[in-house]
Amino acid sequence: MxxxxxxxxxxxxxxxxxxxxxxxxxxxxxxxxxxxxxxxxxxxxxxxxxxxxxxxxxxxxxxxxxxxxxxxxxxxxxxxxxxxxxxxxxxxxxxxxxxxxxxxxxxxxxxxxDRTKGVSSTQLRDEGGILRIGVLGSGRIANRMVDEVRFVSGVSVEGVWSRQQSSAQAFADAHELRFAAASIEDLLAEVDAVYLATPHGTHVELARQAMAAGKHVLCEKPLALTRADAEELYALAEQHQVVLLEAIKTAFSPGFQRMVAVARSGSIGQVRSVDATFTKLVSSGRELAAPDGGAISELASYPLLALVKLLGTGYTRVVSSSLQPEGAEVDTFSRIDLTYPHAIASARVGIGVKAEGDLVVAGTRGYIYVPAPWWKTEYFEARFEDPGDDKKYYFKFDGDGLRYEVAEFASLIRNETPESFKLRSSESIAIAAIIEAARTDATLLR
Missing domain, CATH: 3.40.50.620 (HUPs)
Known part of the structure; x- marks a missing residue:
């Protein structure tokens, strides 16, 4: 038989x-x-x-x-x-x-x-325009990203580099990648683009190195911790004619994009206030270590994304307060307040304090409510004075959401488009500038 x-x-x-x-x-x-x-x-x-x-x-x-x-x-x-x-x-x-x-x-x-490791990368590229990506870093987010790439057609993760070769090899074995690079130069020689998932303080230098080699860069948030560094990186991307995209997954998810469109369409009137919160409890790891750890550097990119997408980059003032308990190296809970000519906004982030992670967009006719976790927007409501006018919106948010940023990155490269309207360079620069100001001038509470 x-x-x-x-x-x-x-x-x-x-x-x-x-x-x-x-x-x-x-x-x-x-x-x-x-x-x-x-x-x-x-x-x-x-x-x-x-x-x-x-x-x-x-x-x-x-x-x-x-x-x-x-x-x-x-x-x-x-x-x-x-x-x-x-x-x-x-x-x-x-x-x-x-x-x-x-x-x-x-x-x-x-x-x-078993996945085919021996397929020629040149052959893959020639046979269908496959984008070959190399991963810099082998931590939690890098693992999630490789798992998500299988949901994006036309993209192949080829190899990995990590500061510890043993970690890179273990990562490559776990994900059946073609190689674990001994050096960054070795990795760059084998790929078209890189996904940068190393600690925050290394992003700028590694992005510089990759773009100088003519490679496109998808960089985990925060792209940079200062305005000057963010501006420099986008200038280098333009100089080397490569795509640079900050990997704030929320920006590229269907539900968040629709929420922004509804809010800015005038359906709730003129937006006067935005309040966004993102907290998670962290007991150990680089997030708690100086100089680049802390609630602001770790999480502020998400609520600040909501603020700049809904109110723009023309804020006039940044005021921040941070809780840094005795013995802690970094802030464990912070509030960032922005003033605009006709609106106010607030971002709350925490790695040692837990709060309701919702998003409220207040307008002159009504408001939008996005329940926790709003950064994985699957559902939101437009609410009005008359409850009979309320509207509910439902959307998919698949997996960890990283597939959305990878798909956008690949699309930009394929279409030779230097910038995404879903997250413009000016918005990434504004987020870096606000993070810099909030970390530098925060009122510290013990």
């Missing part, structure tokens, strides 16, 4: 990595069924940046000569029905989904196929 194998994928920009995965799947049995996902289903599962039509992707799979049958995946839960309908013996999928489909063991054997 023949062994029937099934596998699933988007197969966008069909390349050698896809071919090798299908070859491995086909080798498991006698008959290979390949399911290609529709655009709508990709959207519902959080897949971004798919560039080819469904028919093009199906055609590419058929042309490979590896599929005995091609079907279409259209909805969540279809895998169970397909396995039973087609009498499937083995479900095969890439190892980057390890554990995700164990539930299918109730219906057939599940096999996770």
């Amino acid at each position: 023949s062994t029937r194998v099934i596998t699933y994928g988007t197969y966008d920009l069909f390349h050698e990595g896809h071919v090798r995965l299908l070859e491995r799947a086909k080798a498991l049995g006698d008959y290979l069924i390949v399911a290609v996902t529709t655009d709508n289903y990709d959207s519902t599962r959080g897949k971004l940046n798919v560039r080819q039509s469904l028919m093009e992707r199906i055609h590419n799979v058929q042309q490979s000569g590896l599929a005995d049958q091609v079907i279409i995946e259209e909805y969540e839960g279809q895998k169970i029905n397909d396995i039973q309908r087609y009498g499937v013996d083995i479900f095969a999928i890439g190892s980057d989904w390890l554990g995700k489909f164990d539930y299918l063991n109730d219906y057939c054997k599940v096999v996770y196929l």
Whole structure:
């Protein structure tokens, strides 16, 4: 009796990595069924940046000569029905989904196929415009970012560099990356762009080095801790004709973008006040260490993003107060107040104090309320004097949200667009300037 194998994928920009995965799947049995996902289903599962039509992707799979049958995946839960309908013996999928489909063991054997490390990066790039990214740093956020990239078509994380080679190698092994670089220069020689996820105080110098080598830079927040450094980095990006984007994920999420549009459309009247709070409790780590740790440097980028997107960069005054308990090296809770010609705003951040993490946008006709965690905007309300006029808005926020910034970064590079309207250089510079002023001139409370 023949062994029937099934596998699933988007197969966008069909390349050698896809071919090798299908070859491995086909080798498991006698008959290979390949399911290609529709655009709508990709959207519902959080897949971004798919560039080819469904028919093009199906055609590419058929042309490979590896599929005995091609079907279409259209909805969540279809895998169970397909396995039973087609009498499937083995479900095969890439190892980057390890554990995700164990539930299918109730219906057939599940096999996770090792990711293809040996595929030439030049070949990947030439076969479909794949953006090769190198990761600088191997901490928590870098791990989350690599996991999120699999949801962005046309992007491949190739390698990693860390200050400790052993950490880089462990990171590369865990994520099945092609290499762990011994030096930054070695990494830059192998990639088109970098994701910068090192400690805050290293961002400026590493971004300089990457852009000088002609590499695009996606830099974790805060891009810089001073206005001068932020201005310099954007000037260098223009000089070297590369994309520089600050990775504040909220800026690129659909719900937050819509909330800003609703607020600025005039539906709640003229915006007069914005209050945003973001706190988390931190018991150890670099966030608590001087000189670059603290609540402001760690978290202020998020509420300040909301302030500048809703009120602009034309603030006239910055006043801040920070709680720094005895024995603490940095602020554990801070409030930053901004004055505008016709509005006031407040950002509250904490790594040692917990508060309600909501966002309130007050206007002359009504207000917008975004519940915690507002920086992962999935839902908000426009509320008015007459409750009958209230409106509720719902949006998706997939995964950790990092896929949104990666997709925007890749789109800017592909379209040769130097700046995103979702987070302009002037807004990143303003955020750095406010952080600098708030940290420098804060009234300290013990």
